[in-house]
Amino acid sequence: MSHILIVDDEVAIRRALEKFLTELGYKVVTAGDGEEGLKLLEKYPIDLALVDLVMPKLDGIRFIRKMKISAPEVIPIVLTGFGTITSAVEAMKAGAYHYLTKPFELDDIAALIQTALDHKNLKKENRLLKKHLHEKYRFDNIVGKSDEMQAVFDLIEKVADTDSTVLIMGDSGTGKELIAKALHFNSARRDKPLVTVNCAAIPEELLESELFGHMKGSFTGAVASTQGRFLSANGGTIFLDEIGDMSPKLQVKLLRVLQERRFEPVGSSQSVEVDVRILAATNQRLEEAVKQGKFREDLYYRLNVIPIHIPSLKNRDGDLPLLLSHFINRFSRQNKKEIMDVTDKAKKLMANYSWPGNVRELENTIERIIILKDKGTIDVADLPEKIRGNAHLAKTQGDFELPEAGISFKNAITNFEKTLILKALEKTGWNKNKAASLLKINRTTLVEKIKKRGLEKTAEK
Ligand SMILES: Nc1ncnc2c1ncn2[C@@H]1O[C@H](COP(=O)(O)OP(=O)(O)OP(=O)(O)O)[C@@H](O)[C@H]1O
Ligand SMILES: [Mg+2]
Structure with a gap:
């Protein structure tokens, strides 16, 4: 529904136009002078303004100039009892879409308004279409x-x-x-x-x-x-x-x-x-x-x-939380579920996990969680075992708890070794000498372990 603003100091004209346009299905607001008109522009989503030229306080031309700055999307149409060429030309120069001289036929006004609004909608649609295309193909x-x-x-x-x-x-x-x-x-x-x-x-x-x-x-x-x-x-x-x-x-x-x-x-x-x-x-x-x-x-x-x-995802500092909410949003929308939050504990486990399958693995993990969970907050229990498993490895001391089902001692040690090596390599900017001394082992031992644990890919940068 289009909103029309009428700015005219003549009460009779305001009333007549308001009644006529309201009957046509427009939302109409009226003002008695330019200053009042500007205030209404701030309050209502106006599409088109019918503006009288000669008014007290702020006249029509000055009103249009101000409107072009504060609300440039509004179409101004000038109504004037002083239909001299000069004032009409001046109004057009100020940015009026068209002008009508009083007395006018109501049907002429209706036709002009319709054309102007169609024109505006078309422009808006084109703009939206372009924006949409652009967005789709941009890399956001x-x-x-x-x-x-x-x-x-x-x-x-x-x-x-x-x-x-x-x-x-x-x-x-x-x-x-x-x-x-x-x-x-x-x-x-x-x-x-x-x-x-x-x-x-x-x-x-x-x-x-x-x-x-x-x-x-x-x-x-x-x-x-x-x-x-x-x-x-x-x-x-x-x-x-x-x-x-x-x-x-x-x-x-x-x-x-x-x-x-x-x-x-x-x-x-x-x-x-x-x-x-x-x-x-x-x-x-x-x-x-x-x-x-x-x-x-x-x-x-x-x-x-x-x-x-x-x-690889592991080496992108700060991307994990961003991707996490990106995928939560996407799969919640796709599955028509409310957007879920993630507990700090779960976030921490995910941050400590190595994500060998990178973004795809994260994407699949989140999709699965969202499908299986109805509502609430994503917590440790919702995470797959391989990520939860890291809970025992993330800490060298403190609140480590042996799960009821037990864990594989060998796997746990191996994983912990991997975590330590990766941590040391990350901390030293992948400098093997420095990483080895940080772990207080020989460089050769470190290189052997990197090889044995299949960490070369990530290590070699
Ligand atoms: N930076 C990212 N932002 C959002 N989604 C991503 C990003 N990177 C990857 N994805 C998503 O992760 C999945 C895997 O990405 P893609 O298929 O492009 O990876 P790939 O490197 O070609 O993998 P593969 O080597 O297995 O073929 C896709 O669903 C993709 O949309
Ligand atoms: Mg691919």
Whole structure:
């Protein structure tokens, strides 16, 4: 329902307009002069104002000028008994949408108001639509305030709107695919396809034709020609996930695409040209794979034009609480439950947990808790055993309690050892010498333990 403000010193006109417009279904408020009008603007969500030009205290032109500053969204329409060109022109210059000279037909006023409001709504809708699109594709669905993630955001911002190849590296569940999407949707290619291919999920023999297409009859079962993912992505972006799992043969073919943007479909001798931006991701240490001869060095350099390293969740200072409430909000809304709080104890346990599955593990954990719990506050008992288990390890002394069901002595010691080593490494900025002396053990012992406990990935920074 639209709100209309009438500002006119003539009582009869105010009354007549008020009655007429109210009957048409508008909410109407009236003022006898400009000053009173300004006060009403603060009180009501006014959409449109009918303004007389000659009034005591604050005249119509000055009123419109002030309104343009304090309430610029309101549409001013001028009513004047002194319909001289000069005052009308002045009113339009001050920002009036239109003017009518007295005496006027009520129907003319109604039509003008309707047009003006439609116009305004359209503009508002457009604005909302644009804002919505923008929000959807901005990266504020990627949560993170840690310095590490802020650096990643800066990098995304810099390289998104280029055609550069980007290699996204990070442990499993750190958000590689999310970042690939952010890159695509913040590029000029955003309205074109983003095609994702998981190189590890497709059997080696099929991956080639999946990527590059094949001609009919080129291999058993190839009953029709298919165009392949590279062509489907033409004009847009292709995201090659788990690139570290690509076979040597395909690595060669991919290298050529990277160099020349052309390839031959399986069974064809004619090459096809494509315009695609290539994004790749891996949770493997590609540099290691290169050293071991499993991944082509030339391909590695071609892919690694812009490397983005996503840190594991454990190494992002301050992100856990943020992600926690992000996921609680999301899954509560999805499951139509009231938004739950988390007890300090539960928060502490989660903070001490190592999250080997990173953000995905946190996301799944919260989803499960929200689904299982009806209301109340998320507490220690709601947490999965592996996180609760840490309760016994988080402290070296004090209120440690042996659970009724008992615990595995061996696992507890191993986990505690891991926690201690990680803590020491974190405290010393991953300096193994300093970490070893902090734990009062030899560097060699520490390095051995890091290796034995599979902590290299996190340790090597
Ligand atoms: N910073 C973040 N903010 C919000 N959600 C995130 C963030 N990082 C990851 N997620 C969510 O966690 C899940 C895992 O992310 P994603 O699939 O992008 O990770 P990945 O690195 O590709 O994992 P994998 O190596 O297992 O393929 C997704 O549901 C994603 O939406
Ligand atoms: Mg992924």
